[in-house]
Amino acid sequence: xxxxxxxxxxxxxxxxxxxxxxxxxxxxxxxxxxxxxxxxxxxxxxxxxxxxxxxxxxxxxxxxxxxxxxxxxxxxxxxxxxxxxxxxxxxxxxxxxxxxxxxxxxxxxxxxxxxxxxxxxxxxxxxxxxxxxxxxxxxxxxxxxxxxxxxxxxxxxxxxxxxxxxxxxxxxxxxxxxxxxxxxxxxxxxxxxxxxxxx
Amino acid sequence: xxxxxxxxxxxxxxxxxxxxxxxxxxxxxxxxxxxxxxxxxxxxxxxxxxxxxxxxxxxxxxxxxxxxxxxxxxxxxxxxxxxxxxxxxxxxxxxxxxxxxxxxxxxxxxxxxxxxxxxxxxxxxxxxxxxxxxxxxxxxxx
Numbered sequence: 001x002x003x004x005x006x007x008x009x010x011x012x013x014x015x016x017x018x019x020x021x022x023x024x025x026x027x028x029x030x031x032x033x034x035x036x037x038x039x040x041x042x043x044x045x046x047x048x049x050x051x052x053x054x055x056x057x058x059x060x061x062x063x064x065x066x067x068x069x070x071x072x073x074x075x076x077x078x079x080x081x082x083x084x085x086x087x088x089x090x091x092x093x094x095x096x097x098x099x100x101x102x103x104x105x106x107x108x109x110x111x112x113x114x115x116x117x118x119x120x121x122x123x124x125x126x127x128x129x130x131x132x133x134x135x136x137x138x139x140x141x142x143x144x145x146x147x148x149x150x151x152x153x154x155x156x157x158x159x160x161x162x163x164x165x166x167x168x169x170x171x172x173x174x175x176x177x178x179x180x181x182x183x184x185x186x187x188x189x190x191x192x193x194x195x196x197x198x199x
Numbered sequence: 200x201x202x203x204x205x206x207x208x209x210x211x212x213x214x215x216x217x218x219x220x221x222x223x224x225x226x227x228x229x230x231x232x233x234x235x236x237x238x239x240x241x242x243x244x245x246x247x248x249x250x251x252x253x254x255x256x257x258x259x260x261x262x263x264x265x266x267x268x269x270x271x272x273x274x275x276x277x278x279x280x281x282x283x284x285x286x287x288x289x290x291x292x293x294x295x296x297x298x299x300x301x302x303x304x305x306x307x308x309x310x311x312x313x314x315x316x317x318x319x320x321x322x323x324x325x326x327x328x329x330x331x332x333x334x335x336x337x338x339x340x341x
Contacts, residue, residue, distance in 0.1 A: 003288060005281035016283035025284035097279065100230050104323070106276075195280040197291070199236035199323060 004098045005194065010091030010132070010174055014049045014059040024049045024058030026191070027092065029125075029179040043180045045076075047092055054188055062090050066128055066178040070145045083130045083176065084142045091132040091174035095194050103198035104167040108158035110175055112149045115191035119152040123189035125181050129156045132174040146178070158196075171196075201243040204229035214308055216275050216292055219254040219268075220245065221329070238275045242326045251328035257292045259306040266304075270294035272327040274303055274320060295319045295327075 007016035017023045029044035031037050034057040038044055043066040049058035065073040067080030074081050074090050088094070097105065112127040114120040128146035135141040147156050158173045160166075173194075181187060204211060204227045215228040218241060226244070228237045245251065254268040255275065266273060272295035279288040289311075293303030301320065305313040319325055327335065 003277070003279055005279055005286050007281065007283040018286075019282075019284035027283070095281070101232075101234065101236055103236055106320075106324075191282055193280060193282050195278060197276045197278050197324075199238045199276060 003100065005196075006096050006098075007194075008094050008096070009049075009061040010087075010094050011062065011089040012094060014061070016049060016093075024051055024056065026050060026052060026054075027061055027177070028054040029177075037186070038179070038181055040181050040184055043178050047177070052188070054186070061092055064090070064092055064176045064178050066146065066180065072146075072176060072178060083132070083146065084140050084144055086132050086142065086176060088133050088136055088172075088174040090176075092177040093175045093192075095173045095175065097171040097196060097198075099169050099198065102167045102169050103171075104160075104162040105171055105196045105198045106160045106162050108160070108173060108196040109194070110149070110156040110158060110173075111151065111193045113151050113191050113193055114189045116189075117151075118193045121150040121153065122187075122191070124183050124185070124187040125179050125190055126150075127190070128178045130176045131156065131158050132176050134159045134174075142174075146176075201240050201247065202231070202234060203240055203244045204231070204237065214257075214259045214290055216255060216257045216290060218252045218273070221251040221253050222248070238326070239323055242323060245326060245329075246332065249329055251330070252326055255292050255294070257290045257304075257306055259290050260308055260310050262306070262310060264292065264304055264306055264312070266292055266294045270328075271297060271331050272319065272325045274301060274325050276303075276320075276324050278305055289313075291315075295325060301325075 017025050019025050028050040030046045032045050047061040047063045071080040112122045114123050129149045130143040133142040210229040210231045211227045218226045252273045255273040256265040274293040276291045289305040289307045291305045295301050303315045
């Protein structure tokens with residue numbers, strides 16, 4: 001088996017599909033439901049798996065909506081939760097690395113870019129990200145606050161899995177995402193990039 | 200005794216690192232089920248047998264990239280990336296020079312390359328020469 005990286009919702013579905021499929025190969029942020037816009041100054045009320053143009057509904061991804069620097073509204077709830085209290089299945093994305101031999105990982109990171117160059121900022125939108133519970137069910141093991149991520153200017157560093165008990169053939173990172181437009185109009189020049197290193 | 204791979208076999212991937220050792224042996228990266236990563240086993244092998252890596256090279260997509268011979272330490276790691284829709288990987292090989300700085304070349308399976316200058320990442324990514332290991336052990340015992 002080769003090394004693979006797959007992206008899915010925090011609960012393991014739906015899966016973001018490879019570009020070659022021409023299908024649901026990214027995630028999109030919307031207002032109250034699919035296709036509805038987010039007002040300038042407000043944050044996503046829903047998150048969907050969608051296509052490159054954001055025109056096809058590929059199923060919901062867990063939604064996290066920015067509440068304050070250390071909190072988010074989970075799903076449709078109207079009371080914010082602390083980021084470090086959010087469960088893995090409530091994270092927007094689960095990124096899974098599968099390898100053919102047990103490995104430890106380091107220097108894992110996640111960034112937002114303009115779909116052209118990973119060093120460029122996403123266009124017309126502010127993206128905030130946080131790593132959600134590194135140990136399932138362990139309060140406080142995730143990020144305490146949101147990090148605004150943009151190109152190479154600000155990158156979300158993810159947990160190293162380098163200790164002996166952390167090595168394995170499968171590694172998961174759970175990432176919460178929330179977005180707010182900085183100007184009016186549809187935004188499609190937004191992509192996400194994950195990288196990791198291992199032996 | 201730790202297992203290392205001395206010849207190309209069906210467990211040796213096409214894109215791979217190859218290490219020359221101070222005893223004249225050549226060790227190939229292999230992916231043998233149930234065994235630790237080949238670089239980790241190589242680190243153990245050189246330590247157990249008082250050896251040094253004298254040269255490290257990588258074969259990626261039919262191209263060969265060599266690190267200069269006789270360096271105090273050599274570095275290897277894999278880098279994988281994904282945008283969700285697309286993904287790719289690189290074999291990264293490098294060395295620590297005599298001033299302690301590291302140079303790492305990232306060689307993509309699409310024949311791209313990228314050079315990074317950084318601090319020595321240390322074990323398990325870095326395998327030190329016998330002289331360096333001895334010096335570190337002396338420092339630790341003082």
